[in-house]
Amino acid sequence: MLTGEVRNKIDKIWSDLWAGGITNPITVIEQLTYLMFIRSLDEKDLETERFEAVSGETLPKIFPTDDAGQAMRWSKFKTKDARDIFAIVSDKVFPFIKTMNGENTSAFTRYMQDALFLIPTPQVLQKIITGLDELYEHDIHDLDMQGDLYEYMLGKLATAGQNGQFRTPKHIRDMMVRLLAPTPDDRICDPACGTAGFLVSSAEYIRDNYEPTMTAEQWDHFAGEMFTGFDMDRTMLRLSTMNLMLHSITHPHIDYVDSVSKQNSITAAYDLILANPPFTGTVDAESIHDNLKAVTDTKKTELLFVALFLRMLRKGGRCACIVPDGVLFGSTKAHKALRKELVENHQLQAVISMPSGVFKPYAGVSTAVLVFAKTGAGGTDKVWFYDMKADGFSLDDKRSPIEANDIPDLLARFHNLQGEADRQPTEQSFLVDKAAIEANGYDLSINRYKEVEYEKVVYDPPAVIMDRLDKQNLEIAAKMEELRGLIGE
Known part of the structure; x- marks a missing residue:
């Protein structure tokens, strides 16, 4: 389960995108999804490199091994100047993931052909990358946490589609x-x-x-x-x-x-x-x-x-x-x-x-x-x-x-x-x-x-109810007289 602190961090990232002019929740999630995907590709290459160091084997990588290819990796660009990050992500990384379509890539890439990079400014992009990196480095330890994070974001989709479809809790x-x-x-x-x-x-x-x-x-x-x-x-x-x-x-x-x-x-x-x-x-x-x-x-x-x-x-x-x-x-x-x-x-x-x-x-x-x-x-x-x-x-x-x-x-x-x-x-x-x-x-x-059981309610006879009302009226009259006496004093 996500802690309140993690939710606050996600809300902060969301607010940064909102302040940047992206107010449609689906668009916000899409843009965050692309960045999470870009980071996950770098994680896979890092995992491959760790395995290579232990096994001595040379394995295929996702990113090209030349300088230009390596510059597209999350771990390489995340600490750069905001304008450099924006140029790398918008001009190089995003076109790269849109054209990834090899046999060994994720099904995600099949639906990237009509994807648009909509983050408006270098400053907004840098804030989001810093925020996501903070989440992954300090708060998200496993797949369950990643799933919970994504589920929390999807929970912000509080509108139904035109055909009546909506997210099931x-x-x-x-x-x-x-x-x-x-x-x-x-x-x-x-x-x-x-x-x-x-x-x-x-x-x-x-x-x-x-x-x-x-x-x-x-x-x-x-x-x-x-x-x-x-x-x-x-x-x-x-x-x-x-x-x-x-x-x-x-x-x-x-x-x-x-x-x-x-x-x-x-x-x-x-x-x-x-x-x-x-x-x-x-x-x-x-x-x-x-x-x-x-x-x-x-x-x-x-x-x-x-x-x-x-x-x-x-x-x-x-x-x-x-x-x-x-x-x-x-x-x-x-x-x-x-x-x-x-x-x-x-x-x-x-x-x-x-x-x-x-x-x-x-x-x-x-x-x-x-x-x-x-x-x-x-x-x-x-x-x-x-x-x-x-x-x-x-x-x-x-x-x-x-x-x-x-x-x-x-x-x-x-x-x-x-x-x-x-x-x-x-x-x-x-x-x-x-x-x-x-x-x-x-x-x-x-x-x-379904059958509803109705309990039978037994009421007192009308004469008994009338006697009770008379008694209450007498008590009220006596109290009223007592109150008048107090006022008169």
Whole structure:
């Protein structure tokens, strides 16, 4: 976790960029990302040089070994005069990283072709480089710290995109990852990856639970093929590849793809899908892949993406995805068709209703998490419903930490569903038979099945209440007389 001191240092760097005229949070993060990447390249060359000194081998380097190439390294230019730093970074280093595209480079470089260096003055650049170097030298000791730093910066993206996409809070992503419990052999995909938060949370879970026992083959899989993400925003792709790189995932499969369009024909490829797809967007009907329309004939992205997840999962693969509440009870033919597909043709395992403040300050939309497995042959017997009332943070725009938190209870109950068999619909979680869901037109809203217990209140007879009122009036009159006597004196 980042200390308050580290947060203050990041805020100072942010303020320097803001004062320099860069006020869009995404642009701020982009510019910082480029500088963090430039520094990481120098770190890799330093690591290679240390290995060469021990082994006596000569290994390939990232930066050219001539004087001009070496001058582009962070460790060489960071202490120079501000104007010299600005000239080196803007005229030499930035063009260099934009053209890096060899086989052994990061996926990050694939999305650098249209990147722009926007830091306005030598003084602002020098302040940022000094600030970042201070952070790395004194505060950031490992990959977890780098990841936390980046997560803190991404947390400043407090606006939703025009299609309704927004960053999923880390504790909600971590909860969804724990619901699916990925293993080192899984292939994991987020077809609407944004800043790759779900992939990063999956990577953290695997490292926390399997790191000591992972084989060389599993580590190779972890660094590359395990993680796939698609997005239609090249800025997000740059941020996501940087985010993954900071978590040891150097060659993820991150692509510019309109996931629900005809350009994406991926079928039965992934073991796990974790996603928070765009909610309010609609897409051109002509571009939607035909096999998605066969499941749910609509232009609504929130429905199309769930159909897409079913298609992209291999048989037996599982998904945890966030959907707006309307997906659960919408009355259109497309809504009903999608819910029927999940219940009848696959295994719908859980519907977790989340409080409406989870996505504040972006939006107050009510959402739920769907957990399902692709079977192609049914398998839904009972569906588990959970009414999450608190997630450990206040449900206002501030989202301050609080004690109330249902997530640990939720995870414990989900991973012990046999223990839920006797729970009643009046409780916070309960199981619902498939037959009941079918009888309710495949409505998946928790309020359709949850029962509220009303306590009977017994009131005194009217005559008793009237006597009580008379007594109180007499007491009031006596006090008033006493008060008048005091005033008269």
